[in-house]
Amino acid sequence: MTTPRKTQFFAESLRLIHDRGFKGTTMRDIAMKMDCDVANLYNFVKSKQEILDLSLFGINEEFHNGIDAIIQSGYSPIAKLKRITQLYVRLSFEKPYQISLLVSGWRHLSASRKADFLRERAAYESKVRQVIEEGIAIGEMKPIDPILATYMVLSAMRWLFDKSMDNSSALNPIEVERQINEFVISGIEL
Amino acid sequence: MTTPRKTQFFAESLRLIHDRGFKGTTMRDIAMKMDCDVANLYNFVKSKQEILDLSLFGINEEFHNGIDAIIQSGYSPIAKLKRITQLYVRLSFEKPYQISLLVSGWRHLSASRKADFLRERAAYESKVRQVIEEGIAIGEMKPIDPILATYMVLSAMRWLFDKSMDNSSALNPIEVERQINEFVISGIEL
DNA sequence: TATTTACATCAACATTTGTTGATCTTAAAT
């Protein structure tokens, strides 16, 4: 069940975790933001670890499903890359704090869950790499190293979630998407 | 004074901090790696905070000095951008754990030192932006948004330090530099 | 009306953590 107070709990938690890190955020910090007692938080979640676990694997699945739908489409490799950018930009604006977990928060997962996450991450990096390899094979992209290209393409957007929650910058999602695409595509297009 | 044991202390500390985060690394963890008592660590450093402080502002100054030397050179904007990439790649291979602090570890600085760091970071981002603005002005670069371009260029390398300490990937620094430059330059060159 | 559900409080716990002070050893410098 997703009640109003529980929703608020996750929102406050994720903001604190982004600002202070997972270990740097205490249950008492979260309780303070919720204006209630610490013990109350355990009505929403079984443990502190579970906050990270649920949030991280939630956005992880959303991202994977999006990627898979794109991969399985009939678009050309270049067009697929554009759709992946589009997905990443949209999520960075809609759920920046969750994307932050995907980028760096995963380090604080428990050992076994971290292994799960890294396996899945390697899998989707591999999918993106295959798009690039196909693009090179059909002469649509430059003969660049597909592994390096994957890292460069994906990390060209890694700053975005951080700026999108910074009110002072006021970015336009559509324009950002256009410029990132232009940059990435002309860096990789033949 | 920089003695062998002190050097080892910082090396072990930085590796642990990268793996477990600053708050997730305890003085006892470090002592264990050093194979000595906790109290002994306070012969090398005044407090745990100081490990982060010294390491972070050390690499920060090194990076800034490098950037400044490039900016003040007579190279063209495009050539300056290439030199900046070169600097970043070199540091990512030579001192990946320090670069990790520059990318994400700074969040755990004390409030006042964090403000110092962010002011300096904004200053060098501004310098890179000015290089791009000049490149556009003299018709050497595409009329791209200079702010977005700065983020894209700088973050296109942010994955590197992480892979360079991963022995399983075995990257060639010179080849990496060449490919990053090709990617970035063709994304921005007119 | 009875009961479930969401949300809240209080007190208490066992650990973990950063840090200190007093002290010792061994090798180098004076």
Next chain:
DNA sequence: ATTTAAGATCAACAAATGTTGATGTAAATA
């Protein structure tokens, strides 16, 4: 030979932290 410096040890403490159990309340549901 005496002093200095690097490195190490032990015991201890005060604060912070995740978590639990017992319990309460008000509104929705049956």
